[in-house]
Amino acid sequence: MSSVRDSSQSTATAPGTAGSDGGVQTSPPSGRTPRSTPPVPQPRRRGIGWGARAELAVLIGPALVVFVAFVIVPVILAGYYGFFSWSGFGPPTDFVGIRNYVTILTDPAFHEALGHNLFIVVMSLVIQGPIALVFALLLNRKLRFQSVIRVLIFVPYVISEVVVGIGWSLMLQTSGAFNGLLDKLGLGALGAEWLSDPSLAIWTLMVIITWKYIGFAIILFLAGLQGIPDELSEAAAIDGASYWQIQRHIVLPLLGPTIRIWAFLSIIGSLQLFDLVWIIWGQYVSSTAGTSTMATYMVANGRGAGSYGYGSAVAVVLFFISLIIALLYQRIVLRRDTAGAITTSPKATDKPEVAS
Amino acid sequence: MAVTALIRTPAPRARRAPGQSRSSNLFIYFAALILIGLMLAPVVYIVIGGFRSNSDITVDPAGLPTEWRWQNYVDVLTSDVFWRQVLNSTIAATATTLVVVLFGLMAAFALSRYSFRGRGAIYAVFTAGLMFPMTVAITPLYILVRNLGLANSLAGVIVPQIAFALPVTIIILVPFLAAIPNELQEAAFIDGCSRLGFFWRMVVPLAIPGVITVGILAFIGSWNSYMLPLFLLSNDELYTLPLGTQAFASQYSVDTAKVLAFTSLSMIPALVFFSFFERRIVGGLTGAVKG
Numbered sequence: 001m002s003s004v005r006d007s008s009q010s011t012a013t014a015p016g017t018a019g020s021d022g023g024v025q026t027s028p029p030s031g032r033t034p035r036s037t038p039p040v041p042q043p044r045r046r047g048i049g050w051g052a053r054a055e056l057a058v059l060i061g062p063a064l065v066v067f068v069a070f071v072i073v074p075v076i077l078a079g080y081y082g083f084f085s086w087s088g089f090g091p092p093t094d095f096v097g098i099r100n101y102v103t104i105l106t107d108p109a110f111h112e113a114l115g116h117n118l119f120i121v122v123m124s125l126v127i128q129g130p131i132a133l134v135f136a137l138l139l140n141r142k143l144r145f146q147s148v149i150r151v152l153i154f155v156p157y158v159i160s161e162v163v164v165g166i167g168w169s170l171m172l173q174t175s176g177a178f179n180g181l182l183d184k185l186g187l188g189a190l191g192a193e194w195l196s197d198p199s200l201a202i203w204t205l206m207v208i209i210t211w212k213y214i215g216f217a218i219i220l221f222l223a224g225l226q227g228i229p230d231e232l233s234e235a236a237a238i239d240g241a242s243y244w245q246i247q248r249h250i251v252l253p254l255l256g257p258t259i260r261i262w263a264f265l266s267i268i269g270s271l272q273l274f275d276l277v278w279i280i281w282g283q284y285v286s287s288t289a290g291t292s293t294m295a296t297y298m299v300a301n302g303r304g305a306g307s308y309g310y311g312s313a314v315a316v317v318l319f320f321i322s323l324i325i326a327l328l329y330q331r332i333v334l335r336r337d338t339a340g341a342i343t344t345s346p347k348a349t350d351k352p353e354v355a356s
Numbered sequence: 357m358a359v360t361a362l363i364r365t366p367a368p369r370a371r372r373a374p375g376q377s378r379s380s381n382l383f384i385y386f387a388a389l390i391l392i393g394l395m396l397a398p399v400v401y402i403v404i405g406g407f408r409s410n411s412d413i414t415v416d417p418a419g420l421p422t423e424w425r426w427q428n429y430v431d432v433l434t435s436d437v438f439w440r441q442v443l444n445s446t447i448a449a450t451a452t453t454l455v456v457v458l459f460g461l462m463a464a465f466a467l468s469r470y471s472f473r474g475r476g477a478i479y480a481v482f483t484a485g486l487m488f489p490m491t492v493a494i495t496p497l498y499i500l501v502r503n504l505g506l507a508n509s510l511a512g513v514i515v516p517q518i519a520f521a522l523p524v525t526i527i528i529l530v531p532f533l534a535a536i537p538n539e540l541q542e543a544a545f546i547d548g549c550s551r552l553g554f555f556w557r558m559v560v561p562l563a564i565p566g567v568i569t570v571g572i573l574a575f576i577g578s579w580n581s582y583m584l585p586l587f588l589l590s591n592d593e594l595y596t597l598p599l600g601t602q603a604f605a606s607q608y609s610v611d612t613a614k615v616l617a618f619t620s621l622s623m624i625p626a627l628v629f630f631s632f633f634e635r636r637i638v639g640g641l642t643g644a645v646k647g
Contacts, residue, residue, distance in 0.1 A: 055552060056466050060478065063463035063522055067485060070497065070519035075488050077496035088499060135391055138384050151631055152392045155399060158630045159623040160580035162598040166605045166619050167402045170612060177401055180417035215395065272491040275582045279602060295491045302495050303587065311495040319492045326487065 075319070082313035087306050100313035109287060110314075113297040114321070116202060116290065121270040121325075123206050125263055128214050133259070136221035137247055150219065157215040165279030168208050169195060195280065201289035208276060213269070217262055224258030225251065260333055267329060271322045274299070294318045399623075406617030413612050428617035438618065440593065441600035442625070448510050448585075448596055449578040452517045456574045457567055459518065460525030461533075465555050467526065468534040469541070479530070485523035490516075490583055498587045512588045513596070517578050525570040532566035533559060572633045579626050597622045 082100055084092035104110050139149065156164065171177045172194040179191040194204045228251060236246045274295035277286050283300045286292040292300075298318060302311015405413065406428050408421040432438050467479050490497070497516055498507070506512030536559060544554045560567075582598045589595060595603060601622045605615045 052470065052472075052551075056470060056472060058552075059462040059466035059470075059555075063459040063526070064478065064481075066459065066515065066519045067482065067522050070500070070516045071485050071488055071493060071522075072481070074493035074496040074500055077500065078493065081496055081499075135387070138387055141381075141384070143381075143384065143388070149388050149392065153395055154630070155627065156395055158576060158626055159399070160598050160601075160626065161582055162580075162601050163402070163619050163623045164398075166601065166615065167398050170405070170616065171398060171401055175414070175417060177405075177418040180419075184418060211395070211398070268487075268489070272489045274491055278586075279582070298491075298495070303498065308495055308499060315492050315495055319488070322492070323487065 078312040078315045078319070080312075081309050082316045084309040085307065086309035088308035092309060094309075096309070100310050101317065103310070104314055104317055109292070110294070110297055110317075112287070112290070113292045113294045117271055117273065117293050119202065120206070120209065120273060120293070121267050124209060124213075124266050124270050127206060127210050128217050128266065129259070129263070131210075132214050132217035132221055132262075133252075133255075135218050136225055137251070139218070140222055140225040150222070153215045153218055155215070156212045161212075161275035162279055164208065164212055165276055169280045172204060196285065196289050198288065198290040201281070201291050205277065205280075205291050208280070209270075209273075212276070213266070217266070220262050221255065221258060224255050228254045263333070264326070264329055267325060268322060271318070271325065294321070399620075402616050402623075403620040405613060406620050408613050408616075410611060410613050425613075428614045429621065431614060432618045432621055437600065437604070438621065441595050441597045441622075444510060444594060444600075445579055445597040445625075448513050448517070449575045451510075451514045452521065452578040453571050453574045455514075455518050456521045456525050457571050460522055460529055460570060461560065461563065461567065462555075463522075464526050464529035464533050465559055468530045469536075469551075469559075479526075482523045482526045485520070486527075490520055494583060494587055497584075501588060507588055508591050508594060510594060513581075513585050516584060517574075517581060521574045521577060524573060528570050529563065529566050532563055536562055568633060572629065575629060576626050579629075 081092060083095060083097060085094040085096045085100070086092035135153075139146075143149065174193060178194065179188075182188055182191050192200055194200055232250050232254070233246050236250055241249070272295055273293045277291050277293055277296050278299070281289055281291050283296065283304055286296050287300075294314070295318065298311055298314035302308060302314060305311075404421065407424045407426070409425055412419070412422055463482075467475060501507055501512045501516065504512075506515070540558055540562075541554055544558055549557065580598060581596075585596050585599045589599060592600070592603060601619055604618050608614055
């Protein structure tokens, strides 16, 4: 088993970048197989004959073509369109240089949206992280109904943003179920305009986001916890460590890589947030209620206003902000898990990695 | 064997540190119960709301139905609109899933079992795809799809969805295929199997667990996808469920009960799908996260 896993890793990560941006999905970062060792001998290294080339073309071709055409090309096109003032019909001709970018970066509405995004990034980490951790630690033991519990915790993550948005907005409207419930409990005084009050709306959004996405964090942490051998906790227990000491000094540090990868996914998700805000608040209310995000700003001022050049420019700004934050995060936080990160400089990958 | 072992959830282990008594387990069940209650309350609200009448809801927004009315659900289930949207969503999700799995398997096979120059680069291109969520590409993507004449068609939704689902698919499948023992491949060659024959006869059947994981992810992703259909579909004949649910909610905003019924019916397929394959998804994550 372990030898299979090892060989799978060296072949899988041999291409060089598997660990980092792959995040959760890739085989995990590991210090076990330094890059310098030759990969497991490939079967039939018969160079590349024409036959093999044709096979490769047939195998990779379709995926690569679709991917490049519909993911890479649009991202590049966004960079190009961003320099034009363009209504989306005919070829873009009205070249305006960096005017779109100047407008975006000086637009108070964009600053607001960016501020909301950063708030959501930070609060998502601060709220979801600890809660998810506590529940993962609590649930990480033999329980009856274990798989039922897991499925139920995961439910909000599986249902669509539209269902979540409609359900929550009906519950939270002025004469909705939540205020009604408060009334029943004799707490009617606490009732509020959860969705439209600018001082409350963003917190409402945080509650909904937490509700929707915390199940993912818990399941991820539980998965990580199951990879930590029991022997360590048992040894510590024999040495007289208390339950909480074990969690704090043994389990948490070992869970580090999982937590850091979750945080990375959460940050990227928070920066790109669109669906929930657009469904619950819509284009106009989101800016007055103080829940607009960069993505809703992009759609409202791009496609919504028929200015595709401007919308593309916002996409580029959004992309670079995400990229910078992602790179910083990888440099500073993820580096100890996956030396190399996005930038696959051989120097970085050859360094002995911190055992994780 | 080894391949399936990679993605299985490890058997739950007892983790009884000292000081964990019966009572602390009771506390944990209690905590789990509260968490589950909070997670399910909004869903329950939506489902139960569908059984109420509008006047009920207005008078007492947080109450239980005074009488359980099936009428809202029956209305939705007998309407063409709902079934048309279910059909559209099913077509989009099925086509996306099938093509993603096929293309993903082929590319992952090439990336994991051939050695050629540029392999690392191609793999890097796909992993970089994770850095481009649809949000960033959506504006030019819309233009591109429109210029291809695919705006307002399900194909226009399906093809970009395939493209955006490929990175995750390939990243999950590559380690899977790489874990297939070389001896198998050599044995197949000795028996006169070509590499492509090996792919069809050995790799595809052996990769089934991984295929199921990526297939479910792709299916649920497509089923729930909102932004792309929002941009591309303006003809309500073509609306997928998320779009249709939203349109229904704004069109019948007075008829809260029916909106709730529609909403709760629209979330059933994803939930059913998920609970069938829950072990696979959670197991897939587990296999991926743990060293």
